[in-house]
Amino acid sequence: MPAAPQPNEILIAGGGFAGLALAVALRQALGRTFRVTVADPAFGKPSQDPRASAIAAAARRLFETIGVWDAVAADAQPILDMVVTDSKLQNSVRPVFLTFAGDVAPGEPFAHMIENGPLVAVLVEKAKAEGVTLIASAVEDFETDSAGITARLADGSQIYAKLLVAADGARSRIRERAGIANHGWNYDQSAIVTTVAHERDHNGRAVEHFLPAGPFAILPLKGNRSSIVWTETAKEAERIIALDDAGFHGELETRFGLKLGDIKVAGARRAYLLGYFVARSFVADRIALVGDAAHMIHPIAGQGLNLGLRDIAALAEAICDTARLGLDIGGGDVLERYQRWRRFDTMTMGVATDGLNRLFSNHSDVLRLVRDIGLGVVDRLPAMKDMFIRQAAGVTGDVPKLLRGEAL
Amino acid sequence: MVVIFLVFFLEFFLGFRLEKAAIHTGAARSSQPRHREIIMAQGPLGATDSTVDAAEIERFSKLAATWWDPRGPMAPLHKFNPVRLGYVRDQAVLHFRRDAKRLDSLKGLRILDIGCGAGLLSEPLARIGAEVVGADPAAANIEAAKLHAAEVGVAVDYRATTAEALADAGERFDIVLAMEVVEHVTDVNLFVRRCAEMVKPGGLMIAATLNRTLKAFALAIVGAEYVLRWLPRGTHQWDKFVRPDELEAALTAGGLSRIGESGVIYNPLADQWRLSSDMDVNYMLTAERPA
Numbered sequence: 186m187p188a189a190p191q192p193n194e195i196l197i198a199g200g201g202f203a204g205l206a207l208a209v210a211l212r213q214a215l216g217r218t219f220r221v222t223v224a225d226p227a228f229g230k231p232s233q234d235p236r237a238s239a240i241a242a243a244a245r246r247l248f249e250t251i252g253v254w255d256a257v258a259a260d261a262q263p264i265l266d267m268v269v270t271d272s273k274l275q276n277s278v279r280p281v282f283l284t285f286a287g288d289v290a291p292g293e294p295f296a297h298m299i300e301n302g303p304l305v306a307v308l309v310e311k312a313k314a315e316g317v318t319l320i321a322s323a324v325e326d327f328e329t330d331s332a333g334i335t336a337r338l339a340d341g342s343q344i345y346a347k348l349l350v351a352a353d354g355a356r357s358r359i360r361e362r363a364g365i366a367n368h369g370w371n372y373d374q375s376a377i378v379t380t381v382a383h384e385r386d387h388n389g390r391a392v393e394h395f396l397p398a399g400p401f402a403i404l405p406l407k408g409n410r411s412s413i414v415w416t417e418t419a420k421e422a423e424r425i426i427a428l429d430d431a432g433f434h435g436e437l438e439t440r441f442g443l444k445l446g447d448i449k450v451a452g453a454r455r456a457y458l459l460g461y462f463v464a465r466s467f468v469a470d471r472i473a474l475v476g477d478a479a480h481m482i483h484p485i486a487g488q489g490l491n492l493g494l495r496d497i498a499a500l501a502e503a504i505c506d507t508a509r510l511g512l513d514i515g516g517g518d519v520l521e522r523y524q525r526w527r528r529f530d531t532m533t534m535g536v537a538t539d540g541l542n543r544l545f546s547n548h549s550d551v552l553r554l555v556r557d558i559g560l561g562v563v564d565r566l567p568a569m570k571d572m573f574i575r576q577a578a579g580v581t582g583d584v585p586k587l588l589r590g591e592a593l
Numbered sequence: 594m595v596v597i598f599l600v601f602f603l604e605f606f607l608g609f610r611l612e613k614a615a616i617h618t619g620a621a622r623s624s625q626p627r628h629r630e631i632i633m634a635q636g637p638l639g640a641t642d643s644t645v646d647a648a649e650i651e652r653f654s655k656l657a658a659t660w661w662d663p664r665g666p667m668a669p670l671h672k673f674n675p676v677r678l679g680y681v682r683d684q685a686v687l688h689f690r691r692d693a694k695r696l697d698s699l700k701g702l703r704i705l706d707i708g709c710g711a712g713l714l715s716e717p718l719a720r721i722g723a724e725v726v727g728a729d730p731a732a733a734n735i736e737a738a739k740l741h742a743a744e745v746g747v748a749v750d751y752r753a754t755t756a757e758a759l760a761d762a763g764e765r766f767d768i769v770l771a772m773e774v775v776e777h778v779t780d781v782n783l784f785v786r787r788c789a790e791m792v793k794p795g796g797l798m799i800a801a802t803l804n805r806t807l808k809a810f811a812l813a814i815v816g817a818e819y820v821l822r823w824l825p826r827g828t829h830q831w832d833k834f835v836r837p838d839e840l841e842a843a844l845t846a847g848g849l850s851r852i853g854e855s856g857v858i859y860n861p862l863a864d865q866w867r868l869s870s871d872m873d874v875n876y877m878l879t880a881e882r883p884a
Binding site: 216218332507508509511513517518 | 663664671674675678679682693694695696697698716717718719720721744745
């Protein structure tokens with residue numbers, strides 16, 4: 186008779202950056218006796234994700250602390266400068282209202298851009314090196330008892346753990362099975378995401394045009410390429426995505442402008458329906474929600490990845506403190522501490538980005554005047570601008586250790 | 594004036610919340626009348642010079658089954674547990690030069706947990722590597738403790754016995770814990786002396802209890818039992834609370850010397866207990882037997 190498999194301490198559903206970074210951080214902090222498993226049906230398949238993410242300073246410190254930054258940095262483009270413009274679509278000149286000289290501290294750019302594919306690939310390699318068990322299947326269902334939680338996977342297997350972490354994305358199966366509802370709404374907007382190659386160097390400059398349909402962001406990638414996040418009404422986005430290559434190129438060029446010379450679409454294009462929601466609770470019995478499973482905010486401020494990493498940094502710290510006291514890592518102490526730590530912060534960020542979107546996504550000339558005055562004022566107040574940059578970089582508030590660059 | 598009154602009232606009110614947890618919660622939802630008979634000469638288990646109070650044992654026994662339910666009658670103790678556990682671990686790690694970050698930081702240390710109840714302290718200490726003897730005179734508690742340890746797969750040597758019986762048997766430990774028991778025994782000096790006997794040279798004794806101050810009287814007795822009725826009247830006797838100097842004197846008489854002390858207070862905003870220099874209500878002392 187084979188020996189019964191050893192129970193896991195923690196099972197993480199979802200192998201995106203949040204789930205993988207959590208797995209790596211826990212193995213490093215708690216050693217090889219602390220068994221961590223990550224389950225994701227996408228393991229072993231090439232990345233289908235055309236998106237790129239902004240890594241803020243705090244998130245970068247997390248990657249440095251868990252020892253993946255050198256590998257990530259090879260594919261990451263520092264954002265050295267950020268420009269915000271506000272104009273109508275037809276205007277050939279887009280006046281600049283706000284510039285950020287991007288340093289949080291001298292020598293530290295306030296964000297890096299990286300494509301999701303290479304980022305996740307680096308984290309998968311690191312997780313393997315740290316002895317995290319990776320399973321190419323999805324968590325379908327679960328059942329709790331007094332000492333743990335049994336997860337049933339799509340491949341028919343079962344995994345027993347003390348804690349189940351739902352890092353399974355905006356349409357989290359686990360959140361749904363746990364009966365946790367969302368507060369939120371859809372914007373009736375979609376973000377068209379693609380990658381563009383251009384003739385001239387972007388010099389690390391990120392550009393955000395606030396067009397009437399919503400923000401059109403040009404985010405610098407390595408090697409004369411930029412990631413485009415282009416907001417349209419859901420219907421218009423559908424139309425644009427369905428255009429032939431020449432038609433799509435035309436629409437893109439109208440918005441992108443000619444500052445970087447000739448442009449060429451250099452990757453897949455996809456539209457993502459935008460919404461804003463926060464889960465009513467970030468925890469359930471022996472379950473913690475992290476990243477998009479817990480919240481999805483408007484990408485206007487590029488905070489999705491950073492919020493997700495703040496979640497896992499807080500959760501990792503609560504788990505470590507509890508495990509080192511010999512207490513139950515799936516018990517109320519860990520879950521309550523995590524929820525108290527993260528939920529308010531998330532609501533604040535969500536409401537702020539929602540307000541930004543509502544302010545900018547419209548055709549009103551009065552609002553345009555109001556926001557231009559606002560941006561002009563911000564541009565002339567160094568202290569306030571610094572605060573915005575630091576908040577955008579995620580270094581304010583009650584910051585978990587990993588985001589301060591400290592080991593757990 | 595109104596503001597001052599309000600602030601005072603709030604402090605008072607919130608103070609009770611903390612007191613509710615501070616107090617042995619064991620008594621929380623039990624309402625049987627308090628028995629005053631005290632067994633001095635012969636304990637229930639036949640030990641000589643027992644300091645066990647029979648009425649206390651009976652009351653705690655009734656709660657054995659619910660002890661491990663974090664939302665049950667022991668909820669306040671579950672809230673309080675991490676801070677005292679953290680104190681014990683940190684004192685042990687400091688004294689025996691261990692690494693608190695390891696999952697087996699207390700590996701090889703032999704620990705006695707007197708008045709262990711259903712093992713809220715014993716079990717986690719065993720999980721981080723200690724060889725724990727959990728002793729409680731209430732057999733029902735020991736049964737509940739054994740059941741739970743088996744359920745979660747942790748090895749603890751639970752015994753339905755008293756500190757006196759263990760001392761008589763010549764047991765010796767690296768660390769002897771008397772957490773929230775000192776105020777439940779009939780003779781503090783005798784109890785502490787018998788516990789201290791079991792501390793190996795170079796070992797530690799850590800005791801946690803309630804201070805005999807007016808503040809503790811106001812919070813623990815008047816507030817918790819009479820005003821807010823979180824605890825049945827008669828749960829705690831203020832005159833059984835122990836002042837730090839009295840506890841220290843008892844430890845010194847047992848051949849130990851005090852090397853650390855800390856108060857424990859409740860932060861209502863974070864809903865968390867934390868260590869503090871304020872020892873007016875809950876406090877802990879650490880003493881060492883010189884090597």
